[in-house]
Amino acid sequence: MSAEAPEYYLIDFDWDGYTQWTLGPEAADAMLATWVAQMPERVNKLLHFLGTEGVIRTRERFDADELENLECFIMQHGDLYQHPQDQDYYLTDFTFELCKDTAALIGSLCQDRVPDLQWSLNKDRTSQMMYQSIGMNSVIDGDHMPIPHAVVEFAQEGLRKRRKFLGAFRKQRWGFLTRMMLVISYEQETTS
Secondary structure (H helix, E strand, O other): OOOOOOOOOOOOOOOOOOOOOEEOHHHHHHHHHHHHHHHHHHHHHHHHHHHHHOOOOOOOOOOHHHHHHHHHHHHHHOOEEEOOOOOOEEEOHHHHHHHHHHHHHHHHHHHHHOOOOOOEEEEOOOOOOEEEEEEEEOOOOOOEEOHHHHHHHHHHHHHHHHHOHHHHHOOOOOOHHHHHHHHHHOOOOOOO
């Protein structure tokens, strides 16, 4: 990191990326409202950090074609820790925060492309419970895409494979973040 890089601070958010807890409608609405309210700060914090680190061209703007640079940054600077109880590997606080902020950035890019897109929670239609899966509905097929959860899983899987001996020699699957954004916000060209 460069000498003048800002400390990458954590923003408190009551969400666990590793489990899918169910919430009642009021608690789910409150959690979603918190996420939506935090989104601009998360995006600005991430862009400032990435701009200072030289990962993106400028701190003020971010182009979707720079998502691959962000993927590389997560894989190169993200890390896991081994939990003493189950001996499994989980994202460190820094990496988990980076993933949440990346999810907020992807959501904002999707809304830039399709302004009607809104953050939502997927709902279990068989009960009055809401799943704790924040995301957006794809304009292609209407399916709910759990953006923060998907970004966390992408990072965790990539970093776990890197820990394995052969993982360093396997070709990385770049383009996940770009593909996810396109699945959510792809607009078919209209032919006249």
